[in-house]
Amino acid sequence: MTITNEISNRQLEIIEVSGKxxxxxxxxxxxxxxxxxxxxxxxxxxxxxxxxxxEILVALLSLLKQNxxxxxxxEIKPQNTAAENFKAVFTSQFNYFKKNPHFVVAVxxxxxxxxxxxxxxxxxQLMQNKMQLLAQILEQGKISNEFTTKISTEDLLPIILGxxxxxxxxxxxxxxxxxxxxxxxxxxxxxxxxIQK
Amino acid sequence: MTITNEISNRQLEIIEVSGKxxxxxxxxxxxxxxxxxxxxxxxxxxxxxxxxxxEILVALLSLLKQNxxxxxxxEIKPQNTAAENFKAVFTSQFNYFKKNPHFVVAVxxxxxxxxxxxxxxxxxQLMQNKMQLLAQILEQGKISNEFTTKISTEDLLPIILGxxxxxxxxxxxxxxxxxxxxxxxxxxxxxxxxIQK
DNA sequence: CATAGGTTAGTGAATATTCACACTACAAAG
DNA sequence: CTTTGTAGTGTGAATATTCACTAACCTATG
Numbered sequence: 154m155t156i157t158n159e160i161s162n163r164q165l166e167i168i169e170v171s172g173k174x175x176x177x178x179x180x181x182x183x184x185x186x187x188x189x190x191x192x193x194x195x196x197x198x199x200x201x202x203x204x205x206x207x208e209i210l211v212a213l214l215s216l217l218k219q220n221x222x223x224x225x226x227x228e229i230k231p232q233n234t235a236a237e238n239f240k241a242v243f244t245s246q247f248n249y250f251k252k253n254p255h256f257v258v259a260v261x262x263x264x265x266x267x268x269x270x271x272x273x274x275x276x277x278q279l280m281q282n283k284m285q286l287l288a289q290i291l292e293q294g295k296i297s298n299e300f301t302t303k304i305s306t307e308d309l310l311p312i313i314l315g316x317x318x319x320x321x322x323x324x325x326x327x328x329x330x331x332x333x334x335x336x337x338x339x340x341x342x343x344x345x346x347x348i349q350k
Numbered sequence: 351m352t353i354t355n356e357i358s359n360r361q362l363e364i365i366e367v368s369g370k371x372x373x374x375x376x377x378x379x380x381x382x383x384x385x386x387x388x389x390x391x392x393x394x395x396x397x398x399x400x401x402x403x404x405e406i407l408v409a410l411l412s413l414l415k416q417n418x419x420x421x422x423x424x425e426i427k428p429q430n431t432a433a434e435n436f437k438a439v440f441t442s443q444f445n446y447f448k449k450n451p452h453f454v455v456a457v458x459x460x461x462x463x464x465x466x467x468x469x470x471x472x473x474x475q476l477m478q479n480k481m482q483l484l485a486q487i488l489e490q491g492k493i494s495n496e497f498t499t500k501i502s503t504e505d506l507l508p509i510i511l512g513x514x515x516x517x518x519x520x521x522x523x524x525x526x527x528x529x530x531x532x533x534x535x536x537x538x539x540x541x542x543x544x545i546q547k
Numbered sequence: 548c549a550t551a552g553g554t555t556a557g558t559g560a561a562t563a564t565t566c567a568c569a570c571t572a573c574a575a576a577g
Numbered sequence: 578c579t580t581t582g583t584a585g586t587g588t589g590a591a592t593a594t595t596c597a598c599t600a601a602c603c604t605a606t607g
Binding site: 178 | 500
C-alpha cells in the first residue's frame with residue numbers, strides 16, 4: 154500500500170479480479186474470501202494493498218470514471234456531425250465493455266448504490282459525466298438541424314441513457330453471450346432514427 | 351404459517367415492511383433483524399409466517415407480478431387508440447408505484463437478481479410480461495398507422511422499457527421526493543412524440 | 548386442550564479485519 | 578564483499594460481529 158495516488162500492478166489485479174467476481178456472483182459474492190481465492194493468496198494479503206474492501210470498490214469505480222471521461226471526450230470532435238459524434242461515443246462505450254465486461258457492474262450499479270455514501274457519490278458522478286457529454290452532442294445536433302427539437306435535451310437524456318442501460322442489463326442477463334458491439338450498434342441506429350429529423 | 355396459497359394479513363404486513371426496508375437500505379439492509387424490528391416483534395416470530403427469508407422475497411415479487419398483470423391487462427382496451435392504451439398502461443404503472451414505492455425494488459431489481467435462481471426467474475417473468483403487453487400495444491399502433499414502422503417492435507421495446515426503468519431509478523435516487531405520476535406523464539408524452547408518425 | 552403466534556436464548560457459519568510473524572529484494576554502511 | 582536495515586508482500590491464527598435459523602417454552606383464544 155503506497156502513499157501515492159498511483160495504482161500499483163497488484164492493486165490493478167485485485168480490482169480486475171473484483172470486477173470479475175462482481176459480474177459472476179453479484180455484490181453478495183464479492184467477499185474477502187472470494188477475492189483472495191481468485192488472487193491465489195490469503196485474505197489478509199488483501200490488506201497489504203487496500204485499507205478495506207470498500208476501498209477496492211471505490212478504486213474500481215474511480216478508475217472507470219477516469220477512463221471513461223478521457224476516452225469519451227476524445228471521441229467528440231467539433232468538425233464531425235452530431236450523428237457521427239453520437240455514434241462514436243456509444244461505439245466506444247460498447248467496445249470498451251466488450252473488452253472489459255467486469256466493469257459493466259458500474260452501469261448496472263443498483264446493487265452498489267446502497268453500499269456506501271462514497272460509492273454512491275462516484276456512481277452519480279459517473280452518470281452525471283455521461284449525461285453532460287451526451288447533452289453536448291444533442292445540443293450540437295439541434296443547432297445543426299440534425300436532431301428533432303420536439304423534445305428538450307433534458308427529456309431526451311433519460312430516454313437515451315435508459316436504453317443504453319437496459320441493453321447492458323440484457324447483455325448481463327444473457328451471461329455476456331452475444332457480441333455487445335454488434336447489438337449495440339443496432340440500438341445506436343435505432344435511437345438515431347428516432348431523434349433525427 | 352398456513353398451508354394454503356392465500357396470504358395472511360400478517361404475511362402481507364411482513365412483505366410490505368420488507369419492501370420498505372428494501373428501498374431504504376437496499377438488499378444488504380434486509381435482514382431478519384431489521385424486518386423483526388420494523389414489525390415490532392422478535393426475529394424468531396418471522397418464522398411463524400415464512401419458512402425462510404427467501405420466501406418473503408418470493409412472496410413479494412409474486413404478489414407484484416400478479417397485481418401488475420391483472421391491473422395492466424385491464425387497462426388495454428381494443429376500442430381505444432394505441433396511444434391511449436400506451437398512456438393508460440404507463441399511467442397505471444406510475445400511479446401504482448406512487449402509492450407503493452416499496453415495490454420499486456422489483457423494477458430496479460439488479461441487486462435481487464443475484465439472490466437466488468427462483469427470484470431471478472420471477473423477475474424475468476415480470477419483465478417478460480410487461481414486454482408482451484407493451485409489444486401488443488406497439489403492434490396495434492403500427493397496424494392503425496399511429497406509430498412509426500421505421501423501427502421494429504422488438505427494437506422499440508428496450509428503448510421504452512429502458513426509459514421507464516431509468517425514470518424509476520432517478521426517482522429512487524431523489525429519495526422519492528417528487529411526484530412520479532407527474533414526471534411519469536411527461537416521459538409518456540415524450541416517448542409517444544418519438545414513436546408517433 | 549390444541550393451536551396460532553409470540554418470547555428468550557441459543558446455534559453454527561460467514562464476514563471483515565487485525566496481529567504477530569516470516570521471507571525477499573535491495574540499498575546503504577562498514 | 579559482507580553486513581545490516583528496511584520496505585514490501587506474504588502467511589495462519591484469532592478477533593468481534595452479524596447472519597439466518599432453531600429449540601423450548603409461554604399464553605390467549607376459539
